[in-house]
Amino acid sequence: xxxxxxxxxxxxxxxxxxxxxxxxxxxxxxxxxxxxxxxxxxxxxxxxxxxxxxxxxxxxxxxxxxxxxxxxxxxxxxxxxxxxxxxxxxxxxxxxxxxxxxxxxxxxxxxxxxxxxxxxxxxxxxxxxxxxxxxxxxxxxxxxxxxxxxxxxxxxxxxxxxxxxxxxxxxxxxxxxxxxxxxxxxxxxxxxxxxxxxxxxxxxxx
Amino acid sequence: xxxxxxxxxxxxxxxxxxxxxxxxxxxxxxxxxxxxxxxxxxxxxxxxxxxxxxxxxxxxxxxxxxxxxxxxxxxxxxxxxxxxxxxxxxxxxxxxxxxxxxxxxxxxxxxxxxxxxxxxxxxxxxxxxxxxxxxxxxxxxxxxxxxxxxxxxxxxxxxxxxxxxxxxxxxxxxxxxxxxxxxxxxxxxxxxxxxxxxxxxxxxxxxxxxxxxxxxxxxxxxxxxxxxxxxxxxxxxxxxxxxxxxxxxxxxxxxxxxxxxxxxxxxxxxxxxxxxxxxxxxxxxxxxxxxxxxxxxxxxxxx
Numbered sequence: 483x484x485x486x487x488x489x490x491x492x493x494x495x496x497x498x499x500x501x502x503x504x505x506x507x508x509x510x511x512x513x514x515x516x517x518x519x520x521x522x523x524x525x526x527x528x529x530x531x532x533x534x535x536x537x538x539x540x541x542x543x544x545x546x547x548x549x550x551x552x553x554x555x556x557x558x559x560x561x562x563x564x565x566x567x568x569x570x571x572x573x574x575x576x577x578x579x580x581x582x583x584x585x586x587x588x589x590x591x592x593x594x595x596x597x598x599x600x601x602x603x604x605x606x607x608x609x610x611x612x613x614x615x616x617x618x619x620x621x622x623x624x625x626x627x628x629x630x631x632x633x634x635x636x637x638x639x640x641x642x643x644x645x646x647x648x649x650x651x652x653x654x655x656x657x658x659x660x661x662x663x664x665x666x667x668x669x670x671x672x673x674x675x676x677x678x679x680x681x682x683x684x685x686x687x688x
Numbered sequence: 689x690x691x692x693x694x695x696x697x698x699x700x701x702x703x704x705x706x707x708x709x710x711x712x713x714x715x716x717x718x719x720x721x722x723x724x725x726x727x728x729x730x731x732x733x734x735x736x737x738x739x740x741x742x743x744x745x746x747x748x749x750x751x752x753x754x755x756x757x758x759x760x761x762x763x764x765x766x767x768x769x770x771x772x773x774x775x776x777x778x779x780x781x782x783x784x785x786x787x788x789x790x791x792x793x794x795x796x797x798x799x800x801x802x803x804x805x806x807x808x809x810x811x812x813x814x815x816x817x818x819x820x821x822x823x824x825x826x827x828x829x830x831x832x833x834x835x836x837x838x839x840x841x842x843x844x845x846x847x848x849x850x851x852x853x854x855x856x857x858x859x860x861x862x863x864x865x866x867x868x869x870x871x872x873x874x875x876x877x878x879x880x881x882x883x884x885x886x887x888x889x890x891x892x893x894x895x896x897x898x899x900x901x902x903x904x905x906x907x908x909x910x911x912x913x914x915x916x917x918x919x920x921x922x923x924x925x926x927x928x929x930x931x932x933x934x935x936x937x938x939x940x941x942x943x944x945x946x947x948x949x950x951x952x953x954x955x956x957x958x959x960x961x962x963x964x965x966x967x968x969x970x971x972x973x974x975x976x977x978x979x980x981x982x983x984x985x986x987x988x989x990x991x
Contacts, residue, residue: 518880547698549695552695552698555699556698556699556702559702559703559706560702563706563709566713567710570710570713570717570718570721571713571717573717573721574717574720574724577721577725577728638881639880639881651881654881657879657882658879658882
């Protein structure tokens with residue numbers, strides 16, 4: 483059962499139609515907990531992108547030798563391996579980014595989006611399709627995290643990427659973990675609203 | 689039955705493969721990781737002593753580590769300090785054993801090369817050999833004594849204390865009279881935007897210039913930070929826009945004042961203040977005892 487989508491469609495699918503945060507509503511813990519700044523979102527997004535691509539590739543390559551009864555432990559093992567590898571590589575070669583992100587990287591093992599993509603996609607599809615799906619999902623997650631980070635950093639701290647834009651803190655409340663829920667919910671509603679408007683406009687013109 | 693064997697076999701192979709990948713990465717990256725941590729620590733320490741950016745440390749500046757251990761064996765606990773010695777033909781380090789009340793118990797020469805002393809395992813092994821059988825030692829903390837031409841310049845005190853959520857890791861520098869000369873936050877998990885602001889210059893530099901006496905009754909005030917003070921606190925000492933005289937003048941006028949709390953993070957501000965106070969207090973007590981014993985026992989140290 484191979485997918486009939488092109489590689490570009492697979493990538494945009496992950497970013498728009500099946501965006502991990504706003505459409506699939508998976509991996510909500512990091513989306514709420516870590517998305518306090520744009521930089522956090524970007525760095526975690528990059529790490530997730532790597533883990534997702536490598537894990538998808540590994541599972542797609544070995545899908546025929548994985549015993550169907552023990553596929554979940556195998557996925558977990560695969561993800562944990564790649565997370566550990568990326569953790570060690572970051573600590574060694576990008577110490578400054580690691581100093582900020584170190585504790586979050588290890589959490590990627592438990593991100594629902596990665597296991598879900600392995601189960602739903604990589605274990606059934608070809609290696610190249612899984613590769614592009616991994617890139618799409620990773621980019622979609624990164625885009626979602628950065629979008630939430632953008633809103634929370636600007637409203638909570640009045641800065642963007644660490645640069646002081648406003649000179650004051652409009653809503654200090656937005657940097658607290660609780661505000662993550664409000665932020666994600668409001669943004670999800672906003673995107674759904676835009677989509678509904680877009681669809682009805684399309685229908686009216688048709 | 690056949691399924692069991694396939695499952696066991698395949699899972700074992702997967703684990704072995706995963707282990708190989710992780711092991712290989714560890715071997716390739718561990719050296720760089722340790723090196724990074726060391727470089728950062730060195731940079732922070734020199735920065736605390738006032739050498740950062742274009743201003744490099746002179747060759748006469750030396751950093752001497754003193755390691756503190758808890759020794760146990762035969763139902764008795766005691767404290768031990770591993771100090772470098774500078775006498776000719778010496779073993780390199782002396783392990784000074786002190787009772788919990790500060791009495792001198794004994795000293796042992798420890799054969800250890802300087803580059804090996806930096807590694808915890810090598811250090812502990814050498815101490816256990818010197819102490820003889822039946823004793824155990826547990827590493828507690830270290831102090832770095834900075835000297836310039838043999839004169840004590842400052843003490844660098846790595847320390848840890850509870851913050852709002854978990855521990856805050858810092859390095860503190862104090863001068864020989866125990867006045868704080870600098871504070872650097874190494875690791876923390878305070879809330880970003882609130883307690884996380886403890887890493888900002890305008891907060892941590894407030895500790896600069898607090899004397900030992902002032903520190904004893906140092907508190908936290910919930911008042912806005914005056915603008916002239918903030919300007920001085922955020923000024924880079926080496927290459928900042930404000931002249932050294934003005935900096936000294938403003939700092940002197942605030943040296944007796946309490947710490948201005950961070951907005952929305954009084955608990956974190958108090959935690960850091962109390963942590964700094966307790967580190968300096970305990971250290972001042974310990975170094976007094978250690979200095980007395982070193983003098984009594986005529987142990988020659990390079991600091």
